[in-house]
Amino acid sequence: MKGLAEAIEAVRNHRQDSLPRAAIAYAVFSGRNVGGVPERETRLEIKGNGEATLFRRRPGADTPVLPPGLFRGRVDPEAVLTFLDLLEKSGIDTFRAEPPSPRDLLRRLQVVADGKFFSFQWGPMPPDAPEAIENMLAALSVWEASACPDPAWRLELKVTSAQSQAGKLKARIQVENPGPETIHLAHPASPVDRGLLALTLRYGARPPEAPGVTSLPISIKTTRAALPALDSLQLVPVKAGSPLVLDVEFPLEPLDEGRPLGMLALELYLASDTLAGLPVFNGAVFSEEFSW
Numbered sequence: 001m002k003g004l005a006e007a008i009e010a011v012r013n014h015r016q017d018s019l020p021r022a023a024i025a026y027a028v029f030s031g032r033n034v035g036g037v038p039e040r041e042t043r044l045e046i047k048g049n050g051e052a053t054l055f056r057r058r059p060g061a062d063t064p065v066l067p068p069g070l071f072r073g074r075v076d077p078e079a080v081l082t083f084l085d086l087l088e089k090s091g092i093d094t095f096r097a098e099p100p101s102p103r104d105l106l107r108r109l110q111v112v113a114d115g116k117f118f119s120f121q122w123g124p125m126p127p128d129a130p131e132a133i134e135n136m137l138a139a140l141s142v143w144e145a146s147a148c149p150d151p152a153w154r155l156e157l158k159v160t161s162a163q164s165q166a167g168k169l170k171a172r173i174q175v176e177n178p179g180p181e182t183i184h185l186a187h188p189a190s191p192v193d194r195g196l197l198a199l200t201l202r203y204g205a206r207p208p209e210a211p212g213v214t215s216l217p218i219s220i221k222t223t224r225a226a227l228p229a230l231d232s233l234q235l236v237p238v239k240a241g242s243p244l245v246l247d248v249e250f251p252l253e254p255l256d257e258g259r260p261l262g263m264l265a266l267e268l269y270l271a272s273d274t275l276a277g278l279p280v281f282n283g284a285v286f287s288e289e290f291s292w
Contacts, residue, residue, distance in 0.1 A: 003116055003118075004087075004088065004093050004113075004118055005088050006114075007113040007114040007115075007116045007118070008084045008085070008087065008088045008113050008114075010113070010114035011048075011081070011084060011113050011114055012081065012084075012085075015081065018048075018113075018114055019048040019049075019077055019080065019081060020047075020048045020049040020077075021048060021112070021115070022047070022048030022080060022084065022111075022112060022113050022114075023045070023046070023047050023048060023111070023112040024044075024045070024046040024047075024080070024083065024109075024110070024111055024112075025043070025044070025045045025046075025108075025109070025110040025111075026043070026044045026045075026107070026108070026109050026110075026140050026144075027041060027042070027043045027044075027107070027108045028041070028042045028043075028105060028106070028107050029041040029042075029105075029106055029108075030103065030104065030105040030106065031103065032103070034195070034196065034267075034269040034282075035196045035269035035270050035271055035282060036270075036271040036272065037057070037269060037270075037271075037272075037273065037282045037283075038057065039057075039058065039269075040057060040058045040060065041055070041056075041057040041058070041283075042054070042055070042056050042057070042060075042144065043055040044140065044143055044144050044147075044148075046075060046080060046083075046143060046147070047080075048077060048080050049077060050074045050075050050076060050077045050080070051072075051074060052072065052073045052074055052075050052143065052147045052148050053070065053071065053072050053073075053148060053152075054070070054071040054072075054073075054144060054147070054148035055069075055070050055071075056068050056069060056071075056283075057282065057283035057284075058283040058284040058285075059284075059286060062265065062284070062286055063286055064156070064157070064286050064287065064288050067154055067155055067156055067285060068154070068155050068281070068283045068284070068285055069151050069152070069153050069154030069155055069177075069179065069183075070151070070152040070153050070154075070179075070181070070183075071148035071149065071150060071151050071152065071154070072148055072150050072151075072152055073147045073148035073149050073150055074147070075143060075147050079143075082139070083136070083139050083140075084111075084113060086132075086135055086136040086139055087111065087136055089132050089135075089136075090130070090132045090133045090135070090136040091130060091132055091133065092109070092120050092122075092133055092136065093118075093120070095120075095122065095130070095133060097122040097123050097124070097125065097126060097129075098123065098124070098126065099123065100122075100123025100124065101123075104123045104124050105123065105124055106121065106122070106123055107121065107122055107123075108120070108121045109121075109140075125137070151178065151179035152179050152180065152181040153177050153179035153180075153181045153182070153183040153238075153239075153279075154177060154178060154179050155175055155176070155177055155183070155238070155281065155285040156175070156176045156177075156178070156285070157173065157174075157175055157264055157266055157285045157286060157287040158173065158174050158175075158176060158287060158288075159171055159172070159173050159264060159287055159288075159290045160172045160173065160174060162262075162290060162291075162292040163292055164252060164260070164292050167251065167252055168249050168250065168251055168252060169201065169203075169249065169250040169252050169262070169292060170247070170248075170249050171247075171248055171249075171250070171264075171292075172245065172246070172247050172248075173199075173245070173246050173248060173264060173287070174243040174244060174245045174246070175238060175243055175244040175266065175285065176238070176243040177238045177239055177240060177243070178240055179239075179240065180239075180240065181239070181279075182237050182238065182239040182279070183237075183238055183239075183279055183280075183281050184235040184236065184237050184238070184275075184278050184279060184280045184281065185235070185236050185238055185244055185268060185280075185281050186233060186234070186235060186236075186268050186270055186280065186281075187230060187233075187234040187235070187236050187244075188225070188227060188246070188266065188268065189227040189228060189229055189230045189234075190229075190230050190232070190233045190234050191229050191230060191231070191232065191233070192233060192270070194224075196268075196269045196270065197267070197268055197269070198224060198265075198266075198267045199224065199225040199227070199246075199248060199264065199265075199266050199267075200222060200223070200224050200225070200264070200265045200266075200267070201222070201223050201224075201225070201250045201262050201263075201264055201265075202220055202221070202222050202262065202263050202265070203220070203221055203222075203223070203252070203255075203260065203261065203262035203263075204218040204219050204220045204221060204255065204256075204260075204261060204262075205218065205219075205255040205256045205257065205258035205259060205260050205261070206218055206258045206259045206261055207256065207257065207258040208257065208258055208259075218261070219256065221253055221255075223250045223251055223252065223253075224250070225248040225249065225250055226248070226249050226250070226251065227246075227248060235275065235278065235280065259291055260291055260292055261289055261290070261291050262289070262290055262291070262292070263286060263287055263288070263289050263290070264286065264287040265284055265285075265286050265287075266284065266285050266286075267283075267284040268281055268282060268283065268284070269282050269283070270282055
């Protein structure tokens, strides 16, 4: 892309004035669009003065590990300059990957240097991707993993009680946010398309272990919570010390012999990450595995 090398050189030559005005935004997203937003998205933003933010919409593996949220931190401004050097050497401005399929992971990198804006987007990296591009992506991965340790808000889904009775699982769950900033959740009983709001239980039975016998894989079943519908869309503010608490029932099918196990998924997708100026969570959060 014309002007990229010249813009980075200008930042390098006028570091004191130009570096604080530089900016980097790197987004990775995949899956279908749900309610107008990507199903999965991780977005990293780094300013030339070292300010860093990371937004995660949904854990990549649909587990409690790496929960969704908005995180903040700092990087050394020298690391920003080092990244711009890696970007210049990467050849990303002339790189052409294979056209992605609709469900492929996509990457988008946007950079402001010397007041000029540059944008790149590409799909899955081929096995023979240039080493210089891999080096640039490795630097972004390091930032993604460690640059933003402090949650502005972070969502955790917990099961505080669960018991089965007459073909139903009765559970009390809560969505917690230990961060200092408030995030709003659409109540899952709001009268919205069930494809946009869902509280789902994936469950099965772990067979008894027998010495010298390899257990069969758990047969997984899926069921949705039965929730009485509200009259209108309800936004619930969730902040530290004020979780969203729900008493819910799930219809259950008979299970094979063994220990029952389950994991909850709360998926909330609306048209925007803000409604009437309020920050609204669009994404998914998952519980730890639990038994009853």
